[in-house]
Amino acid sequence: MTKTTDSQIVARFEIEHTRYLDEQGQPCGELPEVAGNADLLRDAYRTMVLTRRYDGKALNLQRTGQIGTYGSSLGQEAVGIGFASAMTARDVLAPTYREFSAQLWRGVSITELLLYWGGDERGSDYSGPREDFPICVPIATHCCHAVGAAYAMKLRGEERAVVCVLGDGASSKGDFYESLNAAGVWHLPVVFIVINNQWAISVPRKRQSAAQTLAQKAIAGGIPGEQVDGNDFLAVHDRTAAALSKARAGGGAHLIEALTYRMGDHTTADDASRYRDAAEVEAHRADDPIARLRTFLEGRGLWDAQAEEALLKDCDQRIDKALEEYLATPPQPVEVLFDYLYAELPEALAEQRQQLLRESGDG
Amino acid sequence: MAELTLVEAVNQALAYEMAADENVVVLGEDVGVNGGVFRATAGLQERFGAERVIDTPLAETLIGGVAVGMAAQGLRPVAEIQFMGFIYPALDQMLSHASRLRTRTRGRLTCPMVLRAPYGGGIHAPEHHSESTEAIFAHVPGLRVVVPSSPSRAYGLLLAALRDPDPVVFLEPKRVYRLMKQEVLDDGEALPLDVCFVARAGQDVTLVSWGAMLHETLEAAEQLEAQGVNAEVLDVATLKPLDMRTILDSVSRTTRCVIVHEAARSGGLGAEIAAGLAEQGLMSLMAPVQRVTGYDTVIPLSRLESHYMPSVTRIVNAVKRALEFA
Known part of the structure; x- marks a missing residue:
């Protein structure tokens, strides 16, 4: 066929997917630097387990009427600890409502989490990360806040960055696109983490967007996007650390889509069995982010049954103490x-x- | 002392505060190189740089939300929405975040931002350029809504808004942008927020208005003076929180009240003022409160606009109804 127009490709893009540990916790190839940081790995593992224990406790507290509606983060612990452990204390987190793991890592107390979910605003007056944004409930609206905060940091010449966390559903909203676009134009120190847990309440990922990946949405905003295995702590940490280093050094914004799975209901007010096949959930149960990291740690001699036993005891003590504090907090x-x-x-x-x-x- | 239009007074207040406080940044569509479509930010980017006078992408949700994020980080952003008809994407940010940040974090994070927008009809503008929906914002707890009526009020009230520790929606009556000039001293003196100003003292009837409509209201008061009626005119200036005390004080002396606004009647701020009078000033009133407002219709395009806008005649007639009520 004769070519009648002078057509050429003017733009191309590729989306990279990173994972270092497979579902069984075995290295897929060369490991990143963080894999050699035994202290960090153990701390990360401990906080992931603490998150899960807290999560279970919180569900029970909701069922017994001691806190209000609650959204579990079961199965997503590696994402939160992965990116939070790549942040510095001076970085700022703009979270949504399922980021307990990251908040715990950053110094929000279990008591504060319980206060918030128990209907007390003092739970958002974080004693630890004073500049972190409170949990954002209206979907994706906080993406704009992250851009504004990052602008302030850049204007003042600070080596800090903002991490903005959102879900797969949020990636459909205009606020998200407007924010990506501005973060690109202004070359801001902000990293967007899209936690793709496959479900926005009852709407599955494939009904959320026809795009092959959510990461590629960054490309339209002129910023790089990539995918990680969100159940692989090493991958989330390593890629976020790289994005944050670049951002703090003036290299601009970045987006990471972390693939994971929402094991629980959307919230305690939801019943996922109405719209989600139980077999699908069961299939994901085998791919547990905590088990994956534990296998890796045990393989390296960094963890054993004795350490696990001590950890569980410690977690439960901390949670019980926080619960006591929560219940003893005088009313406002x-x-x-x-x-x-x-x-x-x-x-x-x-x-x-x-x-x-x-x-x-x-x- | 310079004679300034209202839009020049806005510009002067912005320049004064940007020079005084390095945390003040201006952002919006076309506010930088172009100096704003109404020239409110003219010369600011040249003087203070593109980092502090920021041309944003064309995205109103972003403009509102970026200001919230900046304010939470200690800047004092002044965000411009080009026309009030385009403000609604930013309403989510003002309602869901700006107004609540202090409350929901128990004061840990605050939101000292100003959202500026030209508003109101009467300049034969295209569709969606004539809205007067201040009551939507005045309904939101945690916001301040401020409306200047003249160059000197614009200068003093905007300075106050820029220094206020909480979010302010600053609505500029664009019909007055170049309607009049006043001598405005560039002395950095702010006017008080949260109070009504007495624009004209009188004893026979209280006329309450704000923004561009204050001018029709003052003209009506002049016409009434010639007919032997001495009207007091209040310029509400801060619509939220509302200074009912000054209005009640005035009505307790005049015993009659006419409220004038160009926004649609139902649920307009006039209804709130009338309710306040009914609750707290009923025994002072010798006549039903009168409202002279836009109709509960879509604001028409330019050819029918004059029928929609409250006129001097409509105001004078309402005052006569109030006075004739025995």
Whole structure:
């Protein structure tokens, strides 16, 4: 056929997928530097286990009415600990509501997590990471905050970066695209982690987007995107560390799609058996991120049954102590409704505040 | 002292505060090289650099959300939405985040940002360029909504907004952008927020308005003066939180009240003021509160616009109804 137009390829892209450990915890090839950091690996493993123990406890607390609606992170522990352990304390996290593992790693206390999910705003007044954003509930809206915070860091010439975490469903929203686009244009120190757990409540990944990968959405924003095996701690940590180093050094934004699986219901208000095949969940049960790292650690002589036993005991003690603290936290005075609305209460609201005190007293 | 238009006063306040506080950054569509479609940010990028006077991609959700993120990190962003008709994508950010950040983190993170937008009709603008939906923002706890009516108010109120530790939606009546000039001293003096200003003192009736409509309201007061009616005119200026005390004080003396706004009537801020009068000032009132407002219709394109906008005549007639009520 004769060519009638002068057509040529003007852009190409490729999406790389990284994994270092297979489902059985065996190295797939050459391992990254972090694989040699025994202390970090053990800390990561401990926090993953702590997350899972806490998660189980929180579900029980919800069932017994001691906290409110709760969304489990079962099966996603390697992603959160993977990227959080690649951050510095001065970096800023913009999380959504399933990032307990990362929050625990960054110094948010179990008591604070319980307070938040138990309906107390003080749970978002983190004693540890003071500059981290609170959990963002309206999907993907925090992507813009991450861009703004990263802009502030760049403007001040700081060697810091923002990590913005979102889900596969969030990658369909305009806020996400607008943020990727601006992060590219402004060359900002922000790393987007798309935790693709295959389900946005009842909508599976394939109904969320016809794109072959979610990572490639970054390409349209002019920033690199890549995929990692989100159940491989080594892969998530290594690739996030590389992206963050580049970002802090002025190399611009980056996106990592971490492939994992939501083992639990969306939240305690959800029943996934209505829309999800039990066989699918069972098939994923064999690919457990915690077991994968444990096998690797044991293979290197960094972990054993005795260490595991001590860890579980320690986790449960910490959780029980946090639960005690949570249950013993004195209630907030009702006037707190008004006390953080503005820096100073406007005169126009003084009457309503009095009314609240009066009527709550009556009640 | 320079004679300035309202839009020049906005520009002067931005320049003053950018020079005084390096944390102040300006962002929005066309605010940089172009100086804003209304020239509100003219010359700022030249003076303060492209890092602090930021041309954003064309994305209003982003503009609102980036300002929230900047403010949480200690900057004082001033985000411009080109026209109020395009502000709604940013409404999510103002409602879901800006207004709540202090409350939900118990003061750990705060949101000292200003969202500026030209608003209102009467300049024969294209579709979606004439909206006056201030009540949507005034309904949101945690926000301040501020509307200047003149160059000097624009300068002083914008400075106050820029220094306020909480988010402010600053709505500029674009019909007044170049309607009048005033001498505005560039002395960095802010005007107080959260209070109504007495634009004209009087005893017979209280007229309450804000923004561009203050000018029709003042003109109505002049016409009424010639007919022997001495009207007091209040410029609400801060719509949220609302200074009902000044309005109640005035009405307790005049005993009659007419509220004027160009926004649609139902659920407009006039309804809130009327409710406040009914709750707390009923015994002062000698006549039903009158509202002169836009109709509960879609704001028309330019050819019918004058029928939609409250006119001096409609205001004068409403005052007469209030006065005739025995």
